Amino acid sequence: MKVVAAYLLALLGGNESPSAKDIEAILGSVGAEADSDRVALLLKELEGKDILEVIAAGKEKFASVPSGGGGGVVVSSGGGGGAAAAPAAEEKKEEAKEEPKEESDDVSVLLSMLL
Template structure:
């Protein structure tokens, strides 16, 4: 990832075609080591391609990846009494919200200025 970041920084800096030496110089300036194999692989893969098109294509692919967020769990009831579980769950949520906040939670038990 750091190799890609260094490549993009070189592009942002005005270098239309960053070389391996440019990428290694950027990484070296912040004390990071550049893996020459990864640098050469990146340059080989991006040779002759427009970086904006590559980013757009990657963004489209990334949009189809599930991220694990979103909706809640749906519980199917298989018999009588299943309808009572939903109000009980709502009551628990309300109780959790009403808990008083302790003063020590604000500063995690210590003060920075003590």
């Protein structure tokens, strides 16, 4: 994602055709390292394409992707005291212990969704 973001920042800055060096300079200015393979892949896939058309096509693809939701609300019957609450409390503790997942930085996945 950071490579794509740097590419878009270069475009917003007025550079109509960002190079690998431009992308690496943007990422370097904020202390991020640029993976040259990912930069090359992005530039290869976007070569000769209008970024606005690519984004519009990507939006259409995202619109057809299910985005979750629809899970029903579980309601417990209040009878029986605290015995039913104990498993729910344990379940909440387990959920809280889960490590937050890192954001994917896979340019090829993003490109496959946009192109």
